[in-house]
Structure formats: structure tokens, C-alpha cells
Amino acid sequence: MSKFLKIFAPAATGAAGMLALAYTAADQFIVDIPAPIREAIAINAAVAEEARAEAEARAAELAMAGLAPSADGGYGLGRGALSEEVAAWDTDVRPDGHGLPVGSGDVFTGEEVFVERCAMCHGDFGEAVGRWPVLAGGHGTLEHEDPVKTIGSYWPYLSTVYDYVKRAMPFGDATSLSDDEVYAITAYLLYVNDLVDDDFELSNENFQDVRLPNEANFIDDDRMTTEIPAFVRPEICMENCKDAVEITMHASVLDVTPEETAAKAAAAAEAAAAAEAAPAAAVEEAATAEVTEAAADAAPSAELIAAGEGVFRQCRSCHQVGEGARNATGPALNGVVGAHIGSVDGFRYSNTFKDANEAGDVWSADRLAEFLADPRGSMAGTKMAFAGLRTQEDIDAIIAYLSTFSR
Amino acid sequence: MDTKYKGTKPSRRSFLTGALAAGGAAVGTTYARAQGAPDPAITETQPWRQFLGDGVDAAPYGMPSEYEADVIRRRVPWLTADAVSSINFTPLHELDGIITPNGLCFERHHGGVAHVDPAEYRLMINGLVEKELVFTMEDLMRFPRENHVYFLECAANSGMEWAGAQLNGCQFTHGMIHNVMYTGVPLRLLLEEAGVKTNGKWLMVEGADAAGMNRSIPIEKALDDCLIAFKMNGEALRPEQGYPVRLVVPGWEGNMWIKWLRRIEVGDEPWHAREETSKYTDLLEGSIARRFTWEMDAKSVITNPSPQAPITHGKGWTVLTGVAWSGRGTIPRVDVTIDGGKNWHQARMSGPSLDKSMHRFYFEFEWDGSPLLLQSRAHDSTGYVQPTKEELRHFRGENSIYHNNGIQTWYVNENGEAENVEIS
Numbered sequence: 001m002s003k004f005l006k007i008f009a010p011a012a013t014g015a016a017g018m019l020a021l022a023y024t025a026a027d028q029f030i031v032d033i034p035a036p037i038r039e040a041i042a043i044n045a046a047v048a049e050e051a052r053a054e055a056e057a058r059a060a061e062l063a064m065a066g067l068a069p070s071a072d073g074g075y076g077l078g079r080g081a082l083s084e085e086v087a088a089w090d091t092d093v094r095p096d097g098h099g100l101p102v103g104s105g106d107v108f109t110g111e112e113v114f115v116e117r118c119a120m121c122h123g124d125f126g127e128a129v130g131r132w133p134v135l136a137g138g139h140g141t142l143e144h145e146d147p148v149k150t151i152g153s154y155w156p157y158l159s160t161v162y163d164y165v166k167r168a169m170p171f172g173d174a175t176s177l178s179d180d181e182v183y184a185i186t187a188y189l190l191y192v193n194d195l196v197d198d199d200f201e202l203s204n205e206n207f208q209d210v211r212l213p214n215e216a217n218f219i220d221d222d223r224m225t226t227e228i229p230a231f232v233r234p235e236i237c238m239e240n241c242k243d244a245v246e247i248t249m250h251a252s253v254l255d256v257t258p259e260e261t262a263a264k265a266a267a268a269a270e271a272a273a274a275a276e277a278a279p280a281a282a283v284e285e286a287a288t289a290e291v292t293e294a295a296a297d298a299a300p301s302a303e304l305i306a307a308g309e310g311v312f313r314q315c316r317s318c319h320q321v322g323e324g325a326r327n328a329t330g331p332a333l334n335g336v337v338g339a340h341i342g343s344v345d346g347f348r349y350s351n352t353f354k355d356a357n358e359a360g361d362v363w364s365a366d367r368l369a370e371f372l373a374d375p376r377g378s379m380a381g382t383k384m385a386f387a388g389l390r391t392q393e394d395i396d397a398i399i400a401y402l403s404t405f406s407r
Numbered sequence: 408m409d410t411k412y413k414g415t416k417p418s419r420r421s422f423l424t425g426a427l428a429a430g431g432a433a434v435g436t437t438y439a440r441a442q443g444a445p446d447p448a449i450t451e452t453q454p455w456r457q458f459l460g461d462g463v464d465a466a467p468y469g470m471p472s473e474y475e476a477d478v479i480r481r482r483v484p485w486l487t488a489d490a491v492s493s494i495n496f497t498p499l500h501e502l503d504g505i506i507t508p509n510g511l512c513f514e515r516h517h518g519g520v521a522h523v524d525p526a527e528y529r530l531m532i533n534g535l536v537e538k539e540l541v542f543t544m545e546d547l548m549r550f551p552r553e554n555h556v557y558f559l560e561c562a563a564n565s566g567m568e569w570a571g572a573q574l575n576g577c578q579f580t581h582g583m584i585h586n587v588m589y590t591g592v593p594l595r596l597l598l599e600e601a602g603v604k605t606n607g608k609w610l611m612v613e614g615a616d617a618a619g620m621n622r623s624i625p626i627e628k629a630l631d632d633c634l635i636a637f638k639m640n641g642e643a644l645r646p647e648q649g650y651p652v653r654l655v656v657p658g659w660e661g662n663m664w665i666k667w668l669r670r671i672e673v674g675d676e677p678w679h680a681r682e683e684t685s686k687y688t689d690l691l692e693g694s695i696a697r698r699f700t701w702e703m704d705a706k707s708v709i710t711n712p713s714p715q716a717p718i719t720h721g722k723g724w725t726v727l728t729g730v731a732w733s734g735r736g737t738i739p740r741v742d743v744t745i746d747g748g749k750n751w752h753q754a755r756m757s758g759p760s761l762d763k764s765m766h767r768f769y770f771e772f773e774w775d776g777s778p779l780l781l782q783s784r785a786h787d788s789t790g791y792v793q794p795t796k797e798e799l800r801h802f803r804g805e806n807s808i809y810h811n812n813g814i815q816t817w818y819v820n821e822n823g824e825a826e827n828v829e830i831s
Contacts, residue, residue: 074600077546081531081539089670090533092611092621094678121488131488142694147806149685154696157679164681167619168518171492174617218688221700227802228704233792238742238751244831245747245780247818251572251827257579257714258483316491316519328489 091166095157097208104203105184107191113181114188116383117170120329120348126150126192130326136192142217152193156215158207161186172318172329300400308401311394315386321405330384335407337399339363352381368402369395477501480511483579486567491519492618494561496582499708499730500716505556505586505758505765509640512585514647515561517682518618521667525651530597530635534611534673537602544651547635550592555634555657556764558732560584560703562660562687562809568796570805572816572827575714580815580827581706584732586765589655591636594629597671607673611680612654615669622663623677624656628701632657635668658734658763659701660809662687689807697807703734705793706812707741707768707785718823722776728769729754729783736788738766745772747780747816747830754783779819780830796829 093099115124122128126135138148147154151161166182168174177185187202190210196202202210251257300308312321318329325332331344342349342357349357356379361367371378372395374388389395471478482495497513514520525544533539561583567573574580603626610629614620624633634655637644644650649666656663662682677683677699689697709729712718718725727745731738737760742751754768768783785793796813818828 075550077549078540078542078600081533081541086533086539089531090672092678094676096676142690147690155685157684160679160681160684174619217694218696218698221697228791231792231794232790234790236792242749246831247828248831249571249829251575254573256573257575258481
């Protein structure tokens with residue numbers, strides 16, 4: 001904290017604060033002037049004088065308008081927060097235990113909840129699926145070329161696990177876990193990181209006793225003392241600074257730039273290509289026209305599909321659709337209309353979906369509409385944590401939209 | 408500002424000679440380019456010259472020309488697991504001046520874009536305050552407002568380049584930045600309204616999105632220059648930039664500029680949230696990690712020429728341009744080299760020089776058609792000079808991901824094509 005007192009002007013209040021504010025505003029109009037320094041100082045003094053005058057004028061103006069803070073230090077805006085309101089939002093937890101609710105959860109329960117709610121992205125043991133975060137392992141890798149930063153290998157505080165799971169997990173269904181479930185998941189994550197035994201139960205009572213192994217390796221920002229002095233350079237070479245220059249690495253060797261852009265840049269470099277682009281564009285335009293016409297013949301209108309795309313926004317946090325769609329919290333939805341229920345490869349379905357699949361049930365438009373109107377009523381036991389779409393228009397639109405994607 | 412031109416500068420006299428020659432239909436004048444047959448762009452009548460265009464209401468909210476369809480944000484799919492928790496990049500190579508248009512400001516979300524209804528918007532201040540308060544949009548709009556232009560740079564900007572040159576395009580290497588004018592209320596005024604208790608040393612700021620994005624901010628910064636912003640470049644914030652209200656934390660890493668801001672808790676200790684421990688901490692050598700690396704060091708990049716914006720006109724008069732910024736002040740000076748750092752030239756700064764804002768620089772030169780190694784280096788108002796990537800690695804190793812402000816090199820070949828390289 002002491003570093004800050006040096007960097008930033010101490011916080012001022014009242015009239016002094018208003019002055020500081022005006023300085024900040026006036027500062028915007030300073031045009032940067034390089035050396036000579038004397039000139040700069042003269043100008044800065046002028047600017048400071050201007051700022052002072054502006055601050056006084058502003059204070060007077062605000063007082064006139066009745067906007068100056070009243071004697072008790074405020075504008076009288078906003079209203080008092082009710083304790084129920086604070087409780088509803090204030091769920092954060094700090095390393096010192098501030099904010100921990102009363103509750104508990106053990107490793108065994110944690111495993112059950114984790115497999116049900118978290119494993120589709122993080123893997124059964126926190127090893128991760130695809131590019132989702134790895135939560136376990138990685139011990140001793142922080143000095144490797146590719147460090148694996150997990151709760152066990154990197155995170156400094158257990159409170160961060162609790163706070164984050166409570167506020168943001170499961171991804172796409174945030175705030176749906178109970179306090180005890182969060183304790184249980186946290187206990188399970190300690191277990192898969194070999195930090196507790198399988199009979200461990202975590203609670204608000206013993207939370208402070210758990211220390212993560214990497215805590216001591218964190219330091220506060222020390223750039224001001226370690227590197228910045230080396231980069232403040234009053235004298236810098238401008239001419240004949242080095243004899244030879246060699247290229248030591250090319251980005252093209254790795255070739256990880258998204259293709260469209262790379263191709264575009266290459267095309268742009270050939271001036272001749274510009275002239276030839278015209279017929280190509282014409283072909284593309286014709287093709288688009290054809291597709292549009294074909295679509296017009298089919299039942300769902302473009303408007304309905306577009307509306308469906310808008311409605312699908314509610315689903316997007318759990319379901320992917322379109323090119324490259326993968327299973328996430330929910331299964332990928334390409335080709336879902338008309339498909340067998342519960343038939344997306346690699347997705348861990350609930351029992352009700354497995355039963356429907358075995359019975360050979362199909363997602364007809366009607367069946368889908370029924371499910372979307374009332375997911376839990378239509379498929380009791382579904383894992384889909386969505387209350388359902390409220391209007392028939394939304395349901396029709398979303399089915400029209402989903403019909404445009406094939407598997 | 409002192410500008411050095413390399414090669415021949417077109418003089419006033421040569422313009423005059425040109426004008427005279429054209430007026431007198433003279434023979435023997437030298438032009439940069441010969442024209443064999445008359446140019447149809449001049450001799451033929453284009454449809455827009457002949458027929459009426461759209462009426463005033465054709466586009467109630469105006470959009471760019473159809474010929475600018477390539478000027479868009481782009482993402483690098485392999486970077487992240489999912490588009491919902493991902494990032495895309497500002498097309499810096501297509502822009503000029505210092506202001507980023509709202510629709511091109513890069514996006515970074517941790518739980519997708521929250522579509523917050525302003526009628527249901529509430530901002531709560533709780534914790535170590537005299538009065539725990541709730542504000543509506545209307546309440547916020549009744550506080551005195553300020554306007555400031557600030558850059559917002561993601562701490563991970565250029566993060567893919569730590570271990571070496573990776574991506575071909577300044578959009579990808581440097582595009583996690585935007586620079587807009589914010590209208591908002593000083594955070595200090597809201598805190599004064601609630602009355603921070605003497606032991607209130609830290610704030611936890613929290614978003615209303617599906618990630619409940621949160622960060623800790625020291626009270627000194629909150630009282631200094633943070634804004635509760637609701638407008639960008641004069642219009643309402645875009646949903647992807649935090650509509651209706653975001654926090655502005657000038658000069659500090661973008662991750663702290665909480666979007667869809669819904670709560671500010673005052674406390675006596677930092678929270679050590681996920682986005683300031685597991686992420687946004689800088690792993691150094693020896694397993695040590697820096698945390699709370701808030702300020703963005705001075706940085707610059709040449710936006711043209713660059714891999715997505717090659718030189719297409721051949722040798723001759725060439726405009727080089729780029730942007731520079733510092734989280735600690737202004738950028739009074741940028742140096743440019745076209746020979747890989749053997750010789751440097753002071754670039755010409757143009758446009759307003761504002762505290763913690765992007766600055767625009769230019770360097771015009773006569774290109775002889777031989778390969779170029781282009782670099783820029785920013786000097787900020789504290790005397791700090793942008794280091795090379797090698798100098799940064801000396802202090803931080805190759806695994807810190809965040810805060811890479813090293814000098815960028817573009818190699819331009821004889822055809823004018825540019826590539827991201829590293830040099831000795």
C-alpha cells in the first residue's frame with residue numbers, strides 16, 4: 001500500500017477534492033511539449049493557474065446549481081440498501097474468511113456434484129476436457145516451458161475457489177449451487193489435488209486451516225523497483241546503434257494466424273489481384289441470391305429464423321450450434337430437429353434422456369415445442385436448468401432457427 | 408515537434424511546377440505514374456453520379472460503407488475454449504487518429520455479453536461505509552459528469568508473443584486495446600455519498616454478468632480518477648462494453664474495468680478474486696508470480712505497414728503510422744527505425760496528447776524498395792522508454808503471459824509484404 005501513496009496524490013475530500021478534480025480535467029488540455037524544459041515549466045505553471053481558476057469557477061457553479069455536496073457530504077441521491085438486498089448479492093469470500101457462510105460439504109458429496117455439474121468441462125478428476133481449465137495436478141511445473149496452473153499448483157488461496165465457484169460456476173448456470181454444494185465441490189477439488197484425504201469434510205469452521213501450497217510464491221508488483229529504473233533512459237542511441245541485424249524468428253514458421261486474414265493480406269499485396277476480384281465477387285453474389293431463393297421456398301421465413309437466433313441467445317451459454325459446435329454444459333444442437341432424443345455423441349445425458357433414446361423417441365417439432373415450453377415437466381429429471389420459453393412465438397422461432405443447422 | 412525526413416521530401420516548388428505543367432498542357436513533365444489510356448473512373452459516368460442515392464432514412468442508425476466490410480473485429484479460435492469466454496481484436500491496421508469506433512472496440516467476456524435492462528439496473532455500495540446505498544440509472548445520471556479519453560488495454564495484449572513471434576497482424580498482436588471518450592460520474596462522488604469508513608482501504612467491484620466478474624481495487628485509485636461510465640464516444644455503452652454502466656480505471660489493465668457494474672463493496676483487505684490470482688498474475692522465473700500488476704507500461708506499435716496492411720504502391724513516398732500509449736501519463740515522443748534499430752528517427756505526433764490515452768504518430772519516408780525492419784519505441788511522460796522483448800524477458804522470463812509491452816518488429820520484403828519477426 002505504501003507504494004500507492006507515492007504514486008497517487010493522497011485522496012482529498014471536500015473543497016480540496018473538487019480542486020483535484022479540476023486539475024484532472026484541466027490536465028486533458030495540456031499539449032505535450034518536449035524539451036526545452038524551461039518552456040515546459042512555464043506552460044505547466046500557466047496551466048496550473050488556469051486549473052485553479054477553473055476549479056473555483058466550477059465550485060461556484062455547482063454551489064449555484066445546488067449540486068455541491070451538502071454539509072453531511074452528499075447529494076442525497078440513491079436510497080438505503082435493505083439487509084435482504086445486501087445479503088442477496090454479497091456472496092463474496094476473502095482469504096481471511098470474511099463472507100464465508102455457515103455450511104459444510106465432504107469429498108464424497110463433492111465428487112457426486114462435480115461429476116454431475118462440472119465434469120463435462122473439467123473432466124471427472126479436474127483434468128479438463130478440450131481447452132477448459134485444468135483444475136488438478138501440475139505440481140512442480142511452474143518453471144516448465146508450459147506451466148500447468150491449477151488450484152494445487154498455482155492458486156494462492158482456497159477462498160478464491162469458493163468465491164469463484166459460488167459466483168460463476170457451473171459455467172452457463174451461475175449461482176445455481178447451494179452453499180453446501182460449493183463446500184463439497186471445494187473439498188473434492190482439494191482431494192483431487194492430493195491436499196486432503198477422501199474422508200475430509202470442509203466447513204466454515206475448518207476453512208481457515210487449509211493452506212494452498214503455492215501461497216508463498218506470490219509477491220506484490222515490484223516493477224517500480226526491479227525493472228522500471230532500467231527502462232528510464234534520459235540518453236538513448238539514435239544513430240549507428242548497432243552494426244548488424246539478423247532475423248532470429250519468423251511468425252510464418254509457426255503459422256498460427258487465422259487463415260482468412262493471412263489470405264487477405266497476401267491477396268492485397270498483389271495489386272493485379274484487385275482487378276480479377278470483380279468477377280469472383282459477382283459469382284459469390286449470384287450464389288447468395290440462389291441460397292436466399294431456396295430458403296424462401298422452405299417453410300420457415302427468414303424473419304422467423306432471425307427471431308429464433310435472437311431467442312437462442314438465452315441458450316447459448318450452455319448450447320453450441322453451427323460450424324464447429326461442440327458439447328458444452330449442454331449438447332451441441334446441430335441437426336437436433338428430427339434427430340433421436342439423446343443421440344449426441346460424447347454427451348453425458350440424464351437418465352430420462354437415456355430412456356427416451358432407448359425407446360427410439362425422436363425430436364419432432366411438436367415434441368421439441370413441448371420440451372421447450374416446460375423442460376422439467378416434459379422430461380422429468382432433465383439436467384437442463386432452464387425454466388422454459390414463455391411464448392409460442394419464441395418456440396416456433398427457435399425451432400425454425402435450429403432447423404437451419406444439420407449435423 | 409521536430410520531424411526528420413529520410414530521402415527527398417516533396418517540396419513546395421515541385422507542386423508548383425506540376426500545377427503549371429498541367430495548366431499549360433505541357434510536354435515532358437515527369438509524373439510518378441504514367442497513364443496510357445484515359446481513366447474510365449474519370450471518363451465514364453458512374454451510377455452514383457447519374458442516379459439518385461438513398462434518402463435520409465435509409466439507415467436510421469448509420470453503418471460503414473459496404474466497401475469497408477473487412478474492417479471488423481476478429482478472433483483467434485485456438486486461443487480459448489469457447490467464444491463465450493473469449494476475446495476478439497480491434498483492427499488497428501484499418502484505423503487512424505486516436506479514437507476507436509464503438510463497433511470495433513475489442514471484446515473480452517468471461518461469461519458472455521449480459522443484456523441488462525436499464526430499468527432493472529441497480530448499483531449497490533456496501534461494506535465499510537456509513538450508509539449502504541442502492542442507485543438506479545436515474546440516480547447516477549443526477550451526479551455531476553466528466554468526459555475523458557482513455558485507452559483500455561487487456562493485460563494479455565501481445566501475450567501470445569512472449570516466447571517469440573507468433574501472429575501475423577497487428578490486429579492479433581496488439582488489438583486487445585481501444586481508446587474512446589467516456590462520459591461518467593467520478594467514483595469518488597459515489598463513495599463520498601456512502602461515506603467510506605476510515606478502515607475502508609479496498610474495493611471489490613463486481614459485474615452483473617454470468618461470470619459475476621470481480622476485482623479488488625485500492626481505495627487510492629478509486630478516489631483518484633476512476634469513473635462510473637455510461638457513455639462511450641457520446642452514445643450509450645455497447646452491450647459488449649458493459650451497457651448500461653461500466654467502471655473506468657484509467658491506465659490500469661482492462662480486466663479491472665468491470666462491465667455491467669452492479670456492486671461495489673468496501674473492505675479493509677483485498678479479495679484475491681480468481682481474476683487476480685489464478686489469472687492476471689505474472690509468472691516469473693523461479694516459480695515466483697507477481698500479483699496486482701495494475702498499471703500498463705508504455706507501449707507502441709506500427710499499424711501500417713504491417714502484415715495485414717502491406718505496402719501495395721511499390722517504392723517511393725511511403726506513410727508509416729502507428730499508435731502509442733502509457734498507463735502512467737502521456738507519450739511526448741515515439742522513435743521509429745526502418746533498418747532494425749541501427750538508426751532511429753523521431754516520429755511526428757499528431758492529434759491530441761491526453762493523459763492515459765492513445766497517441767498517433769507518423770513517419771513519412773522515401774522507400775527505395777529494399778527490405779525493411781520496422782520498429783517503434785514509445786517514450787512516456789515519466790521518462791520511461793519502451794524496452795525490447797529481450798530486455799523484458801531478462802526480468803520476467805517467457806511465461807508471464809501478461810504485460811508484454813516489448814518493441815514489435817515487422818519485416819517488409821521487396822514486394823511490400825510484411826511479417827511479424829524477431830531480430831537480434
